[in-house]
Each structure stands twice: as structure tokens, then as C-alpha cells.
Amino acid sequence: MNYYNAWLQWGFFLLVFLVLAIWESNRPRRTLAQVKILRWLNHFSLFAINMTLSHFIIPFFAISSALWAREHNFGILVTLNINPYIAVIVTVLALDLALYLFHVLMHRLPVLWRVHQVHHSDTDLDTSTALRFHPIEFLLMLWVRIGAVTLLGAPVLGVVVYELLFSGMLIFNHCNIKLHPLRERQLRWLIVTPDVHRIHHSLNEKEHNSNLGFVFSFWDRSLGTHIIDPLLGHPAMRLGLSFARRSREQWLDRLICLPFRRNIDK
Template sequence: MENEALIRLVVFLGLFTVLALLESLAPRRIRSQPRSRRWVTNWGVTIVNTLTLRALAFALPLLAVGAALDAEAQGWGLFNALALPLWLEVVICVLILDFAIWLQHLITHKVPLLWRLHRVHHADVDMDVTTAIRFHPVEIALSMLLKIGLVYLLGPAAVAVVLFEIILNGTAMFNHSNLRLPLWLDTIVRRVLVTPDMHRVHHSVYRAEHDSNYGFSLSIWDQMFGTYIPQPAEGHDDMQVGLEWQDDRPSRFGWSMTLPFARK
């Protein structure tokens, strides 16, 4: 798909800039650590992730959008066997992929080996827009392999995959942001989309709370499958975010990258 990477990059940087500005103007919580050091680490992690995906593209050599184009050319996948209107195919595809990411997220909390990778994301002791890009590169690679396999099974139009990636990245940055929404607006939005207050519960230090609210985009899956917790027990102002490492270690790049391989 022509200029697909450029379109996604422009949207990503635009949304990141807007959300970073908004959370500075209307913060939900007081930061426990300086933003500068955390941002250097979290951006460093996402740069490594980008290089990892580049390397993966050379090895495969297709990522999710390329897989959609290849599946279309080969006539593989469910949607290539159906004659659905494009708009309907896009809607169904986005819903299926979003549910798949929700289920993948739940599994990463239940399988110890995958949790060792995913806890890099949860170890951040503050939450803001950069937490959305803080994932270990091995987890990012595994997630991409899952998406590629699912795209081949579905055979969706490439535009559906691009739209899904844009929605996923945009909503993840939104619901990880330290943005204060009016309570009335949060109540309305979370009926469909995951809000910052809803997702913050998922980053609680308490296992019962961080094993809930797995959605990145749509809130409906948690509500349907009984994994929804509306508010943290200690309230948003007093709750602790992160895991057992409540010091400056999660803000260090080297520590974050080696965390999955630590003994504990």
C-alpha cells in the first residue's frame, strides 16, 4: 500500500504531540519521577522495537500490511473467499483484530514466560503517553508474528490492516496518557473505548487489578468477559502504578531491557 508507513508515522507523531501537550495542561496525577529520564528510556525502547521490526521484515519478509497484500494476491483467507462490501469487511476485520489483541494481552498475564516480557511495560512507575510505546522488543516481535498469522487466515484488505494499526496505536497512546477527562465524559467514552482512568486500573501494583481491563482500543471485551474493573480500590490519586520496583530502576534503559532475563 503506497505511503502506508509514512501515513502511520505522521498520524503517530501528530497524536503523540497532541496528547503530550494535553496531559501537560490537564494532568490526572502528579508524577512521581521526572519526565525527562523516563522519556529517554521509553523512547529508547521503542527505537529498539522499530529496529527489531525492520529486521523481522527482512527475515520474513512481510509484516502485517504486506501479509494482507500477499494474501489478496494468493487468494488466501476468509475475506478473499467472501464478496463483502469493503466497509463491512473493514469493520469486521477491525473488530476481530481488536479482540485478538485483547486475548493476546490477557494471555501475556497468564503465561509466566510471556509475563516476564510484558512486565517491562507494567514496570513503569508513572503513566503517560510514552508508556504506550514501552514494550520489550521480543514481545513486539511475537505480537507481530501473531498478527501476520491472523492476517493470512482472514485475508483482509490492506486498508483494513492499516486502519486497525492506526486505531490501535492512537487509542493506546490515549488511554496510557496522564490526561484528566471530565468524569461525565469518561463515563460516556468508556462505554465503547478504553479511557485513561479505565486503563490506569490495569497498571495498579495489585495483581487483582492489573489482571483486569485488558483492552487497548474497545472496552466491550472486558465488559463482555467479566474482566472489567471500573475504578481502583484506592482511588486514582492514591493508587500505586507499576510493579514491585517502586524506585528509579524502571526508568533505566539497560535495566528495562534486561528485566525479562532477571532471576526474579
């Protein structure tokens, strides 16, 4: 069952990745500054490390946790005996809120920010940035989802829906695609669009501490972490972190060691 769950989620992830990578190569929002082949090689290597570690360190997945909760009648939604369809909606919203709050902590707590800097040190932004997570953060995100699913006693369908939604949106909001301005403005009222999330990767500290949602954009608007447009505008906005503008900082070994190095600025 665990292997099936993994293949379902990551197979969907790679399919969406391929579609959006082709889209952004034909209709880019911004011109990328780094050498794409080397950058993608580092990102896919980091992704391979994360997948390997998760396979050996975490013996189960969020869907497995939902199955366990159902078999043992455990969790808030089980106790409240909520209508199954409403439980699916609550699960999707609750899991996204949990990851939003986790993301807030990654920015607010210095020890977590050192780990999260690996993701923010990318000075370009495209589909491959969705792969750029330090192994510690990657595993923590898995545990947050597993913990939230277990505590909720979330239905399996709700977890499947959110896991696929999360996988697809993680790539979508990092990709370098140019949407029609009207469509972008309409979509951002519900979901995190590429323009919304790009602000989160700004070099400007106030901007990169905003727009922390993963799937739905209303968490940021409701909780005061939303910025509509970057100060310099999207074409001129600089991305990444100051120290990461040195090309050597983009290599895999530096990314892995980054959280443990001293004197790293924001």
C-alpha cells in the first residue's frame, strides 16, 4: 500500500512537472539568469536524496496514516462523526492551513530559517525550484502532513485529494509561466498563483516573509501575510538571498551544508 501511495503521488507530481516545464519554456514570465542544465542537475539531485531518505526514514505516508486512523477510530473528525463529504473538505482545508502555519514557523524561528534558506537561495524561479528543499525540511513537511492527518482522523479520500492538489500546486506556483493578467487576478483570489508566490522569493525581506500559502491564497489575506504586488514590479524584482548571488552557492554540496554554516545572512 505504501509503495502504491508513493507511486500515485510522485507519478502525478512528475506528470504535472513535465507539462508545466514545457509550458514555461514556451511562455516564460521572466528571463532566467543561471545556466539551466547545471541548476536543474543540482535540483534533481537534491530531490533524489530527499526521496531516498524519506523511503528509508519514514516507513509510512499520509494516506497510510488516514487508513490507520480509520481502522482505530482515532481522530477529531472520527469522534465528531462528520458527514463524509464535509470531512473531505475539512481535511483539504485543515492540511493546507497546517502547512501554512508550518511555513510561517520556517520563517520566524531562526533554527528553521537556516534550513529553509536552501529553498530561498535560488536566484531564479521555475518548476525545478519546487524540488529545491533541504532534506531536513522535506522530512519535516512529511511529518507535519502525517501528524495533521492522524490528529484529524482524516478520511482517505480527503488525504488523496489534498496530496495530489499539494503536489500539483507546489510545481504550479513555482513555475515561470506568463498568465493572462485578468486570469491571474481571478485565480489569485482562491489559489496561490506563480505571481503571488514569486513575491515570496523576493530578495526584499518583507516580501519574502509574505505570501506563505501553498495551495489556497486566503490564509495569507486572512492572517495578514499577503502582499499584492512587489515593490519593484515583477520584471525588476530580484530573487533569492544576498549571499546566494555567488554562483558557488548554488552547488549541491553548498545547499546540503548551508543550514550548518556560520555567518549566513538573510
